[in-house]
Amino acid sequence: MLSDSDLKVVVLGLGYIGLPTAAVIARTGAAVLGVDVTPAVVETVNSGKVHIEEVDLDGLVSGVVARGSLRASLEIEPADVFVIAVPTPFNADHAPNIGYVLRAATTIATVLKAGDTIILESTSPVGTTEKVRDLLADLRPDLKVPGRSGDQPDIAIAYCPERVLPGRILVELIDNDRVIGGITPRCARKALSFYRRFVRGACVTTNARAAEMTKLTENAFRDVNIAFANELSLIADTMAVDVWEVIRLANRHPRVNILSPGPGVGGHCIAVDPWFLVDADPDNTALIRTAREVNDGKTDRVVEKATALIESMPGVPVACMGLAFKANIDDFRESPALKIVAELARRFGQRIRIVEPYATALPTAFAGTGARLIDIDTAIEDCGIMIVLVDHDLFKSVPAEERVGKAVLDTRGIWGNALPAAAPVVPLLRAG
Ligand code: SAJ
Numbered sequence: 001m002l003s004d005s006d007l008k009v010v011v012l013g014l015g016y017i018g019l020p021t022a023a024v025i026a027r028t029g030a031a032v033l034g035v036d037v038t039p040a041v042v043e044t045v046n047s048g049k050v051h052i053e054e055v056d057l058d059g060l061v062s063g064v065v066a067r068g069s070l071r072a073s074l075e076i077e078p079a080d081v082f083v084i085a086v087p088t089p090f091n092a093d094h095a096p097n098i099g100y101v102l103r104a105a106t107t108i109a110t111v112l113k114a115g116d117t118i119i120l121e122s123t124s125p126v127g128t129t130e131k132v133r134d135l136l137a138d139l140r141p142d143l144k145v146p147g148r149s150g151d152q153p154d155i156a157i158a159y160c161p162e163r164v165l166p167g168r169i170l171v172e173l174i175d176n177d178r179v180i181g182g183i184t185p186r187c188a189r190k191a192l193s194f195y196r197r198f199v200r201g202a203c204v205t206t207n208a209r210a211a212e213m214t215k216l217t218e219n220a221f222r223d224v225n226i227a228f229a230n231e232l233s234l235i236a237d238t239m240a241v242d243v244w245e246v247i248r249l250a251n252r253h254p255r256v257n258i259l260s261p262g263p264g265v266g267g268h269c270i271a272v273d274p275w276f277l278v279d280a281d282p283d284n285t286a287l288i289r290t291a292r293e294v295n296d297g298k299t300d301r302v303v304e305k306a307t308a309l310i311e312s313m314p315g316v317p318v319a320c321m322g323l324a325f326k327a328n329i330d331d332f333r334e335s336p337a338l339k340i341v342a343e344l345a346r347r348f349g350q351r352i353r354i355v356e357p358y359a360t361a362l363p364t365a366f367a368g369t370g371a372r373l374i375d376i377d378t379a380i381e382d383c384g385i386m387i388v389l390v391d392h393d394l395f396k397s398v399p400a401e402e403r404v405g406k407a408v409l410d411t412r413g414i415w416g417n418a419l420p421a422a423a424p425v426v427p428l429l430r431a432g
Helices: 018-027 039-046 057-066 099-109 128-139 169-175 185-195 208-239 243-250 273-280 286-312 336-351 376-382
Strands: 008-012 031-035 070-073 081-084 117-120 156-159 178-182 203-207 318-321 352-355 385-388 407-410
Touching: 008 018, 008 099, 018 031, 018 057, 018 070, 018 081, 018 169, 039 057, 039 070, 057 070, 057 169, 081 099, 099 117, 099 128, 117 128, 117 185, 128 156, 128 208, 156 185, 156 208, 178 185, 178 208, 185 203, 203 208, 208 243, 208 273, 208 286, 273 286, 286 336, 286 385, 286 407, 318 336, 318 376, 336 352, 352 376
Parallel strands: 008 031, 008 081, 031 070, 081 117, 117 156, 178 203, 318 352, 318 385, 385 407
Antiparallel strands: 156 178
């Protein structure tokens, strides 16, 4: 095995996963080149800065860039290990788009040599790693690729999904177990020796197809379970029961662990990945598809409920609490909160005020609507209606006394039970 300082690694894609991964590998002493198609990203990283917010990432990147272990470039260079961490979005019909992965493989083919290892980390439909293998075989007929001839292959190809949680990426990159799926067992072993350099969690080997499906399964599992909680919130509303109370009580059963209802599911992972399974096998994915529909439908229900509340109190200013896709992060991608508030801003214009401690300006979705960003104190003073869409710690810290007399629609259950028994009766609407 190459010593850490001799190992050359190229990470393709310097996004939410690629940049932290490149920095963590660089910290081991390997020479890491991050390749990205966006010049601004390359410039930012080369100046030791970061273009994404993630806990402790700025310090790590500035350190490894200053030491010379991490560089960024628009151009690929030869290396020993290539890690692909590019996006895999889906098209309008929910079919996955692996174009970026295949483009990354095409780029790698230009510098590939015998002895190299290629690892795909992007969330991908089952069979993508084999497609990468087939593409490399076509582009580089001089190299023996794994699984395509009886001879000892010249290169190793494996799939190893990232499974880190935004906000905890640097911790989870090291501590989480990794599933490493090789095109052949030998490929898996080569990739395993790479991950052992920086992963403290267990590294478990399997084949590429199983590893690809494992990643999709993890996020579909979570989506289905959140959908169950969201469906319960609708039923509880019909029954005039507090869903948070029911979940708390049900979860006292030793084998029940219900997740939390909310305004829908956001982010780039859980709301996307289940569709990869549905697309691959539409006949056998009724549950997974329905979960997606329940979670998306919940967002529409919150819009309708908020609209009814706002219309019932003409002229009263409305505080929409949060735009992020989940608590305590500045990530607004695929955020149900943002979708809901943008629609309310279209409907109610300048009555809509937005409190988002992680935003310095409103996203473009609000241009021309008259909605504006305010701080939490102004919201408490000025707004008679409060709609909670994100469970930021800042919002949780607002005590019941400061909400007395306000109409609250709490989709996250952070305030639902906080009113003291003696509080005046106010229209308190539950999630649903
Ligand atoms: N949510 C709920 N109720 C819950 C839990 C979450 O409504 O009880 C919502 C959140 O508010 C958010 C969305 O679901 O809108 C997703 O948030 P999350 O924290 O569950 O997950 P992500 O998208 O930040 O990260 C997930 C993780 N996957 C799993 O937990 C199975 C992470 O480990 C993956 O690495 C990541 O997807 C990914 O990149 O695939």
